[in-house]
Amino acid sequence: MQAYNAILAAAAEKAPKADVHGVLVSRQLGGGVECFMGIKRDPSFGPVAVFGLGGIYVEILNDVAIRPCPFTPAEARSMIESIKGASILYGARGQSPVDIGALAEMLSKLSCCAARTRKRGAGRSLKSARRNSREHEHVHPDARTL
Numbered sequence: 001m002q003a004y005n006a007i008l009a010a011a012a013e014k015a016p017k018a019d020v021h022g023v024l025v026s027r028q029l030g031g032g033v034e035c036f037m038g039i040k041r042d043p044s045f046g047p048v049a050v051f052g053l054g055g056i057y058v059e060i061l062n063d064v065a066i067r068p069c070p071f072t073p074a075e076a077r078s079m080i081e082s083i084k085g086a087s088i089l090y091g092a093r094g095q096s097p098v099d100i101g102a103l104a105e106m107l108s109k110l111s112c113c114a115a116r117t118r119k120r121g122a123g124r125s126l127k128s129a130r131r132n133s134r135e136h137e138h139v140h141p142d143a144r145t146l
Helices: 002-014 056-061 073-081 100-116
Strands: 033-042 046-053 064-068 123-130 138-145
Touching (some): 046 073, 046 100
Antiparallel strands (some): 033 046, 033 123, 046 064, 123 138
């Protein structure tokens, strides 16, 4: 509740005319690799999925893979492995590897969902942190549908 009140106070101070309807507060994750998965609506191809490393990697490096929806987990794995930063997912510099099979499964399901709902909404995005293969922790700290 303390974080909620602090966020509302900061919003009121910085943007007094803002019409705030809620606040999303989630625990901060440590370790693992943050990944980005999203759906965009292309006027020619319909829904297309986007995958990349999350956080600053997607914003600064723009290292993403794009594929029309829907697709299988095997195709999703190929998409994931096609980004330049894929070696980070395999456990670069002594870090624990990411469960790429689980990421591929999730990305494939997101693509199938987008294909089924192709006329509704502009897009979806998920930030997904999969800590590593041994811990099997998978969290969606930020997800939204437009």
